[in-house]
Amino acid sequence: MNRLGYALIGAGKPNIATSCHLPAAMQIPQWDVVLLMDVDLGVRTYAERCKVEWTNDFQEVLRRDDVHVVDICSPDWLHAEQVMMALEAGKHVICEKPLALSVASARMLADTAARLDRKLQIVTNYRYQYKWQQIKETIRTGKIGTPKMLRYSLQGRFFPYDAGSFYRKAESGGQFIHNGVHYMDLIGWLLDSEPETVSGRTLAHYPGEDRMETDNYMISQIRMRNGSLAVCELNMTMMEPEGFPTRERLSIVGDKGVIDFDNAKSSLVSFTGHGLRMQALTHDDSVAAYTSLFREYAESIVGASPQAVSADFSLRIFEACVGTILSAKTGKTIRLPIGGPDDKVWKA
Ligand SMILES: NC(=O)c1ccc[n+]([C@@H]2O[C@H](COP(=O)([O-])OP(=O)(O)OC[C@H]3O[C@@H](n4cnc5c(N)ncnc54)[C@H](O)[C@@H]3O)[C@@H](O)[C@H]2O)c1
Structure with a gap:
């Protein structure tokens, strides 16, 4: 057909x-x-x-x-x-x-x-965006060698959900389930591996009345199957002042160089054996x-x-997000795949 x-x-x-x-x-x-x-x-x-x-x-x-x-x-x-x-x-x-x-x-x-x-x-869709494609290409062409460590952080307000929105409720699983899958997918793809263990901590910090039932600070430490280590931080506690810009930062340490991205500077910086490279990364490519x-x-x-992103890979990414919240609730490191029930995640 x-x-x-x-x-x-x-x-x-x-x-x-x-x-x-x-x-x-x-x-x-x-x-x-x-x-x-x-x-x-x-x-x-x-x-x-x-x-x-x-x-x-x-x-x-x-x-x-x-x-x-x-x-x-x-x-x-x-x-x-x-x-x-x-x-x-x-x-x-x-x-x-x-x-x-x-x-x-x-x-x-x-x-x-x-x-x-x-x-x-x-x-x-995130991994198909221009900025992440450029970062992946820098890794793929061997410029920083083998990536050993990655740190991703996003900070800002949570999205403007209506009062009573499902996404404010405990049964949504919270922001690490709803949006964390984007960043966990980027981590798996950039490090070219699947998450093996996750260890998470979360916190609720709402300075005013505008709050969700779930925590708005989440951090996950991820050990990948290939031995690399990642940290993924979603910090949605920056509620005031209104309009605080979303800040997104990524650094990847390889055995030959380093990649550094900061959306406040809109640039990708890579330090390699061949010197310093800076590349502007602003581009609206949401449809592309x-x-x-x-x-x-x-x-x-x-x-x-074959499918570029298999359902099995996305399942493991989802498990890493759920595992992060489970880990925060139980205080234990979670080994993937998650064998037992994961229902604790949906309790406030
Ligand atoms: N990948 C991304 O970057 C990205 C960005 C935004 C949203 N999303 C995801 O896309 C989905 C939709 O998000 P949105 O922000 O567009 O939501 P939305 O609420 O604006 O739109 C959802 C649509 O689904 C319709 N709908 C409700 N019940 C339905 C039913 N039973 N059958 C068919 N349609 C029904 C609604 O009428 C509405 O038009 C969510 O799962 C969200 O997580 C992904």
Whole structure:
């Protein structure tokens, strides 16, 4: 099969589906965007704009023989159920992060995809962004030798969630589950390995009334299978003053050089045996990152190439995030894969 029919779920409002997934999907040569779905009637406007069909009924997506790929951009708590239904209906599935809200459920989805021979792709758009691609390329070409240690930190406010938003509640798992998967995926990819053990600590520090039920400072120490070590820090305690800019920093120490990135300076610095290199890294490529991801994914279905990011790798990344919170709650280092129940994560 050389052409694939594509359906987008959650395309009824100005959101990640309509701002990034839809324009990216329209650019994939092997895909025909055939159907947009949302429970919100706004889906009709987006469908008419692109001259494609629309529906408010998820079951219609599953029934349609001309839909081969279902791209799920509904809120986090719906992912697991919708992914399972789409896989069982014989569809290939792309799912926004996180794949599920528990490791047991995520594992069941990855196993189901493998059993039914369907391609399950969890969205890992960050690694396709220009700045991370440049950093990966610096490593790939051997300029800093073998990476031994990585430190990533993000500091700022948490996202502007409405009062009562699911993402403020304990059952969301908190920011290390909802967003930590992005950074953990970058760490695994840049260090070219899977997390083996994680050790986490978290803290709640809310200077005012605006708070979530979950902690807003999270730090994870990650030992990778290849022996390298990483630290991932999400510091969302900088609530005041309002408008405090988000700061993102990354350093990687290799046996021949060092990479240093700081978004306040918008530059990548690499110190190597050949001297100092500085490169500007400002570039708005939010749609382009999805286009690259979708193109590789489409090729893995219609061509012979393997999926660039396997469901198994994304499962291990998710486990590292869940394991970090479990570790913070139990005070123990967590060895992956997580064998026992992971339900402590969802208790405030
Ligand atoms: N990868 C990234 O960079 C990135 C960025 C933002 C959001 N996300 C993820 O994308 C997902 C959507 O986030 P968002 O910010 O666009 O959320 P959103 O709430 O703005 O949009 C979700 C859409 O899903 C629709 N919806 C609700 N119930 C539905 C149902 N039963 N069936 C179909 N559609 C339904 C809503 O009407 C809405 O249009 C989340 O899982 C989030 O974690 C990822």
